Amino acid sequence: MTPSRLLLAAFGLAVAADLLSLAAGFDTGHAVAKPLLMPLLALWAAQRRAPRPLVAALLFGWGGDVLLLSDAEPAFLAGMGSFAAGHICYLVLFATYGSRNAVPRARAGLLALGYATALVTTVALLWPDLPADLRVPVAAYSLLLAAMAYRAATRFGLFAGLGGALFLLSDTLIATGVADWPQPPAPDLWIMLTYLAAQALLAGGTLGALDARRAPAATYGEMRAV
Secondary structure, eight states: OOOOHHHHHHHHHHHHHHHHHHHHHHHHHHHHHHHHHHHHHHHHHHHTTOOOOHHHHHHHHHHHHHTSSSSSSHHHHHHHHHHHHHHHHHHHHHHHHTTTTSSSSHHHHHHHHHHHHHHHHHHHHGGGSSSSSHHHHHHHHHHHHHHHHHHHHHHHOOOHHHHHHHHHHHHHOOOHHHTTOOOOOOOOHHHHEEEEHHHHHHHHHHHHHHHHHHHHHHHHHHHHHH
């Protein structure tokens, strides 16, 4: 088995351990598994010759994961800052390596309208119920997150776009908890499930698109060698 596949298998095992721990209410298992997730995914991406901004985005996600293991408000703010830095890395990645023609212009316009509507509606609804000192940071973070999700879809296509949308859903679930809204059963399980799917789709979708672009060049080089 190649190192890349070993790392992907290890990531899958860590995901299973974390989600099963959350489903069973086993806090120790979650505390052990969660910090392993993004480093394993980042190592897998690095083995696949990922651009540096993608690896950095995943590692900033790891920082946010670790900080959010604490329920203290300073840790929440620091974790949100780490995730925000990760979104900036994603935006740099999409701007530098993404394709301007990943989706038709009309679809890009619909996506922009959809994400803008979701952003304004969500922030407006949450605003009165958020702690006063978190309102502006949450609104600013939400803007950055929506921009990342939009760019993922318009620069890298379907899988990365789904990853961005799931990231938005995951963090919206967190925000509704902070606002003390009614939560679904086992909210932490749903937050982690959507978050892990988001990061995996963002990484895998990006690398798949980049590999597809490299393939014609590699084929041309092989033909020249023949």
